[in-house]
Amino acid sequence: MINNPLIPESKLPSLGTTIFTQMSALAQQYQAINLSQGFPDFDGPRFLQERLAFHVAAGANQYAPMIGAQPLREAIADKTAALYGHLPDAERDITITAGATEALYAAITALVRPGDEVICFDPSYDSYVPAVTLSGGIPKRLALSPPHFQVDWHQFAQALSPRTRLVILNTPHNPTATTWRKSDFEALWQAIAEREIYVISDEVYEHICFAAEGHASVLAHPQLRERAVAVSSFGKTLHMTGWKVGYSVAPAPISAEIRKVHQYLTFSVNTPTQLALADMLREDPAHYQTLPAFYRAKRDRFVNALAASRFTLLPCEGTYFLLADYRAISEQDDVSFCQWLTKEVGVAAIPLSVFCAAPFPHTLIRLCFAKQDATLDAAAARLVAL
Ligand SMILES: Cc1ncc(COP(=O)(O)O)c(C=O)c1O
Known part of the structure; x- marks a missing residue:
């Protein structure tokens, strides 16, 4: 019964x-x-709001392309090149998502298979572990200690196993307000270079960084970026958390898998905000x-x-x-x-x-x-x- x-x-x-x-x-x-x-x-910014109103009135109200509006992807590619010395392919490497949350979910779903181990650092942003779990992955949470919450690279190396598939990091870091240095990315590379391990770098606060050497991005590391997904969000940068537009930057073979998830999760992100954001990036880079x-x-x-x-x-x-x-x-x-x-x-x-x-x-x-x-x-x- x-x-x-x-x-x-x-x-x-x-x-x-x-x-x-x-x-x-x-x-x-x-x-x-x-x-x-x-x-x-x-x-x-008022300019951004005005551009949104403009694009709505101009009729940009139907589905955007699944991978994101072209002007926005191109503006992101140029910004990435200017900031991190790496020009991603706007057609193949950049995917616009419904906030960073969707990019993270799609990337984790694309990369994690049942039984795979995924390393994240505690304290960690709350969306990572549920997404790993839903994909059948096993979260391995490495606890970091105040006040600097620095990764102990020896402890990290010991946490790796033949099942480790993915490392998820976040810099600048919510909630601890700490940042990774270039040397951390190099230490990560040294630890995983000889293994088949991917990296997701959550960089939604990339433009809110006070560290003397500025924001260190995974995209600036020539080897790591070949196996990494960088995730960002306009919500933080433009004081518009309710617009929920984010994106991922990853090599084409990884992006192709992320897009397979994205196209059945949301298919595409709303059109007029994407066009307004593209205008903003092009015409007012001084903002960020x-x-x-x-x-x-x-x-x-x-x-x-x-x-x-x-x-x-x-x-x-x-x-x-x-x-x-x-x-x-x-x-x-x-x-x-x-x-x-x-x-x-x-x-x-x-x-x-x-x-x-x-x-x-x-x-x-x-x-x-x-x-x-x-x-x-x-x-x-x-x-x-x-
Ligand atoms: C570290 C981190 N990652 C991802 C997100 C999610 O960003 P979004 O609102 O664009 O989905 C947030 C939002 O607070 C965050 O702090």
Whole structure:
């Protein structure tokens, strides 16, 4: 006898609603200042909005090509050449996706086979592991330690096995705000050169990097890029996280496999935003070039405002996140502390343990500073009072 209604056996039994959705809902319920989910509380460039309106009015409202609108792919190719010294083939190497999330999912699905091991570094962005699991892969999560969260390349080499198929990294890194150096990419190459291992480099914060040597991209490494997928997103760069347009850059044989997934996941990304983004990249490259200074000013303002608090702040080399250690304020675990902070203090943050598999024995929270100065000042005033 079969029960009705049917209840599916979950493919992801340990997953619920993400902490980002939970904390944003809690922030709304308690009217807290929301520094939890990573999105700006200010708008993107007016020129971009005007170009979107223009393309809609001009009738660019039917399906875009499956691989993405040509002007956007060409603009990305030129930007990549200018920044990383590598000109990808706009026809074969670049695929426009529904945000970086889709690019990551399509790339992981294309590359990971059942039983393959996939290395990622904890804390890690929350979309990697579920995608690996759905493909039958086995996540191998290497824990990194504060304050610098650097990869121990000896430990990394020991984690490799004949089943290792893929390494997923993220720089600048959400949530720790650390960055990889060129030397890290070289160490990665030395470790995997003689093995059949692919790399996904999540670089959605490529233009929000404060490190002295600038953003190190996998695309700048001549050998690694031959087996790597670089993923980026316009949401972060143009303050338009709701537009959900991202892309992957990968050698043609890898891109061909990513596109097989993409064409049955979304088929194509909406047309007018792609054309507007192409106009933006061509006509206002200064926008992304000024992003480091724009966000550095916000970071410094927030850090200075928190200097009088009892939080210990960790170094921030990139992204629009800042880690704060609350050890001097509370003995609660980080999830309880963030709930308390939202309800009682009126500031929502993200606990770091949710980015990790193993118990995370630290008292760290992530604060998003992609906010108007007034928002940051108001949040800091509440945090300093603790
Ligand atoms: C590290 C990282 N990767 C990927 C994404 C997803 O980007 P998108 O909104 O373009 O899908 C985010 C968004 O927060 C992120 O922080």
